[in-house]
Amino acid sequence: MAFLELKNVYKSYGTGKERVEVLSDINLSIEEGEFLAIVGFTGSGKTTLINLINGLHFPDKGEVLLQGKPITGPGPDRGVVFQNYSLLPWLSVYHNVKLAIDKAYPQATGKEKDERIRSYVEMVGLSHAIHKKPAELSGGMRQRVSVARALAMNPEVLLMDEPLSALDALTRGTLQEEIVNIWSKDKKTCLLITNDVDEGIIMADRIVPLTPGPNASLGPEFQVDFPRPRVITEINQDPAYKLLRNEILEYLIQVGAARKQEQKQVEYTLPDLKPVMPGRLRWRKKREDEKVKYF
Amino acid sequence: MKNKLITGLRFTGLGFLEPLVRLIQGEDPQKNTLAFVKRAIFPLLSIALFIGIWHASADYLYNKEATARIEKAREKQGETAATEMKECIASGDVSCQPNTLPSPAKVWLAYQTLLRDHKVISNDKAAFKKKTAALNAKRKAKGDAPITYTGRPSFVDQIITSLQTVFAGFLLAALIAIPIGIIIGLSSTLRNSFNWLIQILKPVSPVVWLLLVFMIVKTLITNPDMDKSFMISFISVGLCAMWATLVNTSMGVSSVDKDFVNVAKVLKLNVGQNIFKVVLPSSLPMIFTGLRITLSVAWMVLIAIELLAQSPGLGSFVWEEFQNGANDSNAKIIVAMFVIGLIGFLLDRIMMTIQKMMSFNKAEVA
Numbered sequence: 208m209a210f211l212e213l214k215n216v217y218k219s220y221g222t223g224k225e226r227v228e229v230l231s232d233i234n235l236s237i238e239e240g241e242f243l244a245i246v247g248f249t250g251s252g253k254t255t256l257i258n259l260i261n262g263l264h265f266p267d268k269g270e271v272l273l274q275g276k277p278i279t280g281p282g283p284d285r286g287v288v289f290q291n292y293s294l295l296p297w298l299s300v301y302h303n304v305k306l307a308i309d310k311a312y313p314q315a316t317g318k319e320k321d322e323r324i325r326s327y328v329e330m331v332g333l334s335h336a337i338h339k340k341p342a343e344l345s346g347g348m349r350q351r352v353s354v355a356r357a358l359a360m361n362p363e364v365l366l367m368d369e370p371l372s373a374l375d376a377l378t379r380g381t382l383q384e385e386i387v388n389i390w391s392k393d394k395k396t397c398l399l400i401t402n403d404v405d406e407g408i409i410m411a412d413r414i415v416p417l418t419p420g421p422n423a424s425l426g427p428e429f430q431v432d433f434p435r436p437r438v439i440t441e442i443n444q445d446p447a448y449k450l451l452r453n454e455i456l457e458y459l460i461q462v463g464a465a466r467k468q469e470q471k472q473v474e475y476t477l478p479d480l481k482p483v484m485p486g487r488l489r490w491r492k493k494r495e496d497e498k499v500k501y502f
Numbered sequence: 503m504k505n506k507l508i509t510g511l512r513f514t515g516l517g518f519l520e521p522l523v524r525l526i527q528g529e530d531p532q533k534n535t536l537a538f539v540k541r542a543i544f545p546l547l548s549i550a551l552f553i554g555i556w557h558a559s560a561d562y563l564y565n566k567e568a569t570a571r572i573e574k575a576r577e578k579q580g581e582t583a584a585t586e587m588k589e590c591i592a593s594g595d596v597s598c599q600p601n602t603l604p605s606p607a608k609v610w611l612a613y614q615t616l617l618r619d620h621k622v623i624s625n626d627k628a629a630f631k632k633k634t635a636a637l638n639a640k641r642k643a644k645g646d647a648p649i650t651y652t653g654r655p656s657f658v659d660q661i662i663t664s665l666q667t668v669f670a671g672f673l674l675a676a677l678i679a680i681p682i683g684i685i686i687g688l689s690s691t692l693r694n695s696f697n698w699l700i701q702i703l704k705p706v707s708p709v710v711w712l713l714l715v716f717m718i719v720k721t722l723i724t725n726p727d728m729d730k731s732f733m734i735s736f737i738s739v740g741l742c743a744m745w746a747t748l749v750n751t752s753m754g755v756s757s758v759d760k761d762f763v764n765v766a767k768v769l770k771l772n773v774g775q776n777i778f779k780v781v782l783p784s785s786l787p788m789i790f791t792g793l794r795i796t797l798s799v800a801w802m803v804l805i806a807i808e809l810l811a812q813s814p815g816l817g818s819f820v821w822e823e824f825q826n827g828a829n830d831s832n833a834k835i836i837v838a839m840f841v842i843g844l845i846g847f848l849l850d851r852i853m854m855t856i857q858k859m860m861s862f863n864k865a866e867v868a
Contacts, residue, residue: 262767262768263764263767263768280767281767281768281770282770283769283770286768287768289761289765291761293761293764295762295779295780295783297783297784297786298779298783306769306771306779309775310769360769
């Protein structure tokens with residue numbers, strides 16, 4: 208039995224005319240300890256998919272099963288790393304992580320909690336900034352705190368919703384490595400949502416593309432068999448890497464193009480109007496070099 | 503040191519002194535002189551212009567009333583009376599001075615009179631205290647109430663009473679509005695059910711609140727030793743002023759950023775943690791904006807309420823002076839006007855500083 212399973216899941220937003228089918232017929236199963244990446248265009252419903260798993264949303268049809276049991280709401284067994292970090296700006300790094308620790312180990316004494324908090328913060332390499340507020344951290348550091356907070360809940364599954372998409376390419380690379388390192392230590396089940404095929408190949412065991420929405424569904428899966436640890440500079444030279452990357456990209460581009468053709472072409476005719484430029488109040492003759500100020 | 507001073511100045515709303523500080527340090531003289539002129543000299547010039555216009559119009563009104571008086575005397579009593587009246591006005595005799603908008607100079611004189619008056623009264627008070635000290639000690643030993651000074655309060659005493667009333671009212675408003683705002687904000691059902699009531703009660707005039715509070719307090723408090731007028735005025739002030747905080751708190755609580763709500767859900771925070779760790783911190787800026795409005799509204803309605811409730815304070819000072827009709831009464835009223843304005847401005851600045859301390863920069867964080 209799969210560890211996390213989505214069976215014939217449908218999800219839509221709105222009612223009546225405004226109803227938008229976001230996801231349709233999603234079937235997915237993730238084995239325990241697996242690192243799965245879902246790659247898709249922006250707006251294809253990736254965040255909706257992850258919200259179905261973390262329990263913030265519920266499917267219209269079909270079911271989401273964790274260890275064979277349907278998901279009834281958010282829970283500490285699923286740690287989430289949000290796309291926009293979602294750290295509480297009024298709490299320091301320490302206290303942001305503490306929120307999760309308090310939830311995961313309610314029985315622990317103050318000292319044990321303190322040790323755990325420090326160990327998770329150290330895991331993401333932020334010990335020097337432990338008492339800083341999120342506003343004082345760089346984007347990459349904030350995302351690390353977010354990862355630490357998700358891990359601190361000691362979850363069965365780690366769900367990551369485009370965790371690195373707001374970062375620059377260099378920080379991205381190091382964080383990718385770090386997340387994989389942390390994952391390889393205790394082999395928690397990981398679901399990564401991303402719009403970057405390379406990121407998926409570097410980090411995941413398996414990549415499943417999501418076709419563009421509305422009515423997004425999952426495409427054929429791609430196995431990623433490169434040995435770990437994967438080093439980005441080495442893997443870049445590998446012809447198998449290029450092949451896989453091209454295959455996934457071609458598939459995505461192909462479904463993207465097909466989707467575009469399906470959409471009705473609506474032609475808008477512009478009204479035949481001549482624009483009138485706003486005039487300037489003239490008290491005196493305008494000088495050559497004068498800048499026009501309207502207010 | 504310099505940077506600290508500048509941040510401090512900016513924080514307390516004294517930012518207009520910043521160019522001067524930089525100028526003294528010899529930093530970019532041309533730019534900072536210009537900035538200083540723009541931020542400090544121009545406002546001062548506008549005040550000077552205001553005083554100029556005030557002086558001119560006071561002069562005009564004075565002359566108009568003086569002529570009217572002379573004309574009236576001529577009409578009613580003949581030429582000799584008119585000349586007498588003219589001489590009387592010119593001599594500055596108190597008995598025949600025109601009673602109109604006082605000039606800035608007169609207001610300044612009235613201000614000094616009030617200060618002198620305060621000195622006299624406080625000396626008087628101190629002397630009284632000294633005189634009755636022994637007697638009061640004896641009365642205390644016997645278990646009697648001490649003899650207190652019951653003389654006329656000075657202008658400064660009135661200001662202090664007003665401040666006490668406004669703070670009592672403000673505290674009452676905060677204590678009522680913030681908890682109710684949080685409860686209403688957390689539940690959309692409650693918010694909907696109370697919305698109409700709040701919208702209807704919000705625009706009710708301070709005078710009506712005063713009467714309502716009067717009806718209730720008069721029945722509830724039968725002990726004649728209790729300061730009923732103070733209670734009535736501070737409760738009315740609180741009721742008038744609390745709406746801004748109530749609405750802002752419930753708005754702030756109900757519009758917590760969706761990301762934070764999701765975090766709270768995913769972390770499965772319980773109700774207490776959710777309120778104190780997520781909801782309240784994220785709505786604090788809104789709550790403090792509400793409190794700032796509440797304090798300024800409280801100060802504004804306080805004068806009207808004191809005036810009607812016969813409770814001591816600046817409001818009754820203004821009313822008594824108006825009823826009094828002495829030759830410098832009008833000037834004293836204008837002094838009170840400026841004092842009210844200045845204190846209101848100061849209170850607002852204090853709240854603004856606290857508000858700045860409380861708010862976090864969401865844009866920097868997200």
